[in-house]
Amino acid sequence: MSSDATTGATYAPPSAEIVANAHVNAERYEEMYAASIADPPEGFWAEHGKRVDWIKPFTQVKDVNYTFPPDVSIKWFADGTLNVSANCIDRHLETRGDQTAIIFEPDNPEEAAQHISYTQLHAETCKMANILTDLGVSKGGDRVVLYLPMIPPEAAYAMLACARIGAIHSIVFAGFSPDALAARINGSEAKLLITADYAPPRGGRQTPPLKSNADEALLHVTNDCKSLVVKRTGGQTTWVDGRDFDYNALREGGASAEFAPVEMNAEDPLFILYTSGSTGQPKGVVHSSGGYLVYAR
Numbered sequence: 001m002s003s004d005a006t007t008g009a010t011y012a013p014p015s016a017e018i019v020a021n022a023h024v025n026a027e028r029y030e031e032m033y034a035a036s037i038a039d040p041p042e043g044f045w046a047e048h049g050k051r052v053d054w055i056k057p058f059t060q061v062k063d064v065n066y067t068f069p070p071d072v073s074i075k076w077f078a079d080g081t082l083n084v085s086a087n088c089i090d091r092h093l094e095t096r097g098d099q100t101a102i103i104f105e106p107d108n109p110e111e112a113a114q115h116i117s118y119t120q121l122h123a124e125t126c127k128m129a130n131i132l133t134d135l136g137v138s139k140g141g142d143r144v145v146l147y148l149p150m151i152p153p154e155a156a157y158a159m160l161a162c163a164r165i166g167a168i169h170s171i172v173f174a175g176f177s178p179d180a181l182a183a184r185i186n187g188s189e190a191k192l193l194i195t196a197d198y199a200p201p202r203g204g205r206q207t208p209p210l211k212s213n214a215d216e217a218l219l220h221v222t223n224d225c226k227s228l229v230v231k232r233t234g235g236q237t238t239w240v241d242g243r244d245f246d247y248n249a250l251r252e253g254g255a256s257a258e259f260a261p262v263e264m265n266a267e268d269p270l271f272i273l274y275t276s277g278s279t280g281q282p283k284g285v286v287h288s289s290g291g292y293l294v295y296a297r
Contacts, residue, residue: 032044040062041062042061042062045061045062045076045294046061048294048297049061049077049080049290049294051294051297052082052087052290052293052294052297053082053086053087053091054080054081054082055081055082055083055263056079056080056081056082056263057080058077058078058079058080058266058290059079059080060077060078060079061076061077062075062076063075063076063078075267076266076267076288076290076291076294077266077267077290077291077294078265078266078267078290079266080265080266080290081263081264081265081266082263082264082266082289082290082293083163083164083261083262083263083264084160084163084264084270084289084292084293085125085160085161085163085164085261086164086261087293087297088160088163089101089118089121089122089125089160090122090261092118093118093119093122096118097117097118097119097122098117098118098119099117099118100115100116100117101116101117101118101120101121102114102115102116102121102153102156103115103116104116104153106200107150107200108200114153116153121153121156121157121160122257123257124153124157124257125157125160125161125164125259126161126164126256126257126258126259127157127251127255127256127257128154128157128158128160128161128251128255129161129164129165129259130255130256130259131161131228131247131250131251131255132144132161132162132165132167132192132228133165133259134250135192135226135228135245136191136192136226137162137165137167137191137192138165138166138167139165139166139167139262139264140166141168141269142167142168142191142192143167143168143169143170143188143189143190143191143272144158144162144167144168144169144170144190144191144192144193144194145169145170145171145172145181145184145185145188145190145192145193145194146158146159146169146170146171146172146194146195147172147174147176147181147193147194147195147210147213147214148171148174148194148195148196148210148230149174149196149198149199149200149207149208149210149232150174150199151196151199151200151230151232154196154230154232154247155171158194159171159271161259162271163270163289164259164261164262165259165262166262166264166268168188168269168270168271168272168286169270169271169272170184170188170190170271170272170273170274170284171271171273172184172274174199174208174210175208177213178213178214178216178217178220179217179220180277180282181213181214181217182217182218182219182220182221183277183281183282184274184282184284185217185218185221185223185225186220186221186222186223187274187281187282187284188272188284189223190223190225191223191224191225191226192225192226192227192228193214193217193218193225193226193227193228194227194228194230194247195210195211195214195227195228195229195230196210196211196229196230196231196232196233197210197211197229197230197231197232197233197234197235197237198210198211198232198233198235199232199233200232200233209235211229211237211238212237212238214227215238215240218243226243226244226245227240227243227244227245228245228247228250229244229245229246229247230247230248231246231247231248264289265289265290266288266289266290266291267288267289267290267291268288268289269286269287269288269289270287270288270289270292270293271286271287272284272285272286272287273285273287
């Protein structure tokens with residue numbers, strides 16, 4: 001047994017089998033880290049950039065200028081094109097289609113866990129992509145705000161669908177107030193809000209009335225923003241015709257399970273992540289498609 005000097009917690013070291021099958025050991029990690037910070041680091045990132053699937057392979061790895069003001073510019077793989085959703089799903093379909101991609105373990109112990117295969121994930125993501133497209137969301141800078149509880153798989157479908165069609169998504173914590181939600185919708189100039197009727201009860205405790213919070217937030221939104229609602233609990237909610245749309249009904253009403261991934265430049269925005277706003281107006285940090293995916297991969 002080993003112990004953590006900070007917390008006092010004890011834990012068992014990994015088994016010999018786990019160590020033998022690990023993708024990287026401590027020695028290899030140190031080697032990779034040293035290569036990643038070498039000057040210049042292009043060789044390291046060029047190698048790892050090939051781990052993702054490119055529609056148009058990159059020829060330039062890094063193009064940065066830290067001169068301030070006014071010419072700060074940071075670009076990675078800028079002449080390459082790809083689709084993040086295709087990298088997360090499509091590349092696995094031929095050889096791993098039946099393998100589990102997502103395990104959703106509900107809070108309610110009486111609700112069965114869901115094991116979602118790559119094939120199922122592909123179909124549901126495409127359905128969501130078609131629904132978003134029918135609601136007017138497309139490539140070209142459209143933003144979608146996700147104000148959802150911990151209800152995978154819909155949250156995963158929404159993120160992957162945005163990436164598939166070339167829209168930019170921004171996740172807002174479901175515990176945030178209507179004012180905080182409105183600030184982020186306005187800040188991103190979102191075209192669509194995806195929310196749920198209610199969050200499922202957690203540990204017997206009542207959870208935020210998300211649709212009511214969204215309704216209140218939308219009263220203070222300056223642009224025309226539609227609302228796509230996942231009816232997770234079936235609880236009673238208010239409804240505004242022409243603004244609110246029922247995800248469940250649209251999904252079951254014939255949304256196609258096919259949607260070709262849109263070609264995106266590596267520097268096209270993938271998502272916006274807002275700061276907490278605890279010291280002022282929330283600030284949106286934009287993450288690009290190619291650089292983020294290589295880093296995450």
